[in-house]
Amino acid sequence: MIQNAGTIWSIIKSVLAALFGVQSQQQRRQDFNHSSPWPFIIIGGIIIAILVIVLIAIAHQATAL
Template sequence: MYSRTNAVWQIIKSVLAALFGVQSQQQLHQDFNQQSPWPFIIIGGIVIVGLVVILIAIARQATAI
């Protein structure tokens, strides 16, 4: 059994792998067998918002030079 911390890291790894398109079929099936999709949706939203914020910061830094 996974502890709560390990489960969160596993969800983060799954979200990042899916985002970059490198998730294995085995992991995909394991993710879809979870009871609720909400942890994946919430962490996925946080990751996307973080990525957008980083890209905006890079663009602002590049245009300020």
């Protein structure tokens, strides 16, 4: 379980770094050597969905003022 949690955390960090464009070349190579792209795709989708929900909430708050 600890190994899996560390892996999930490293995938989240990789996805966030790639999203903001600050991921290192070495980390990108390590990510591409990962056995499956699905964890990156799923976590990336979740992070994008959270970002969209937060932006919608901010827009609703701004228009309610």
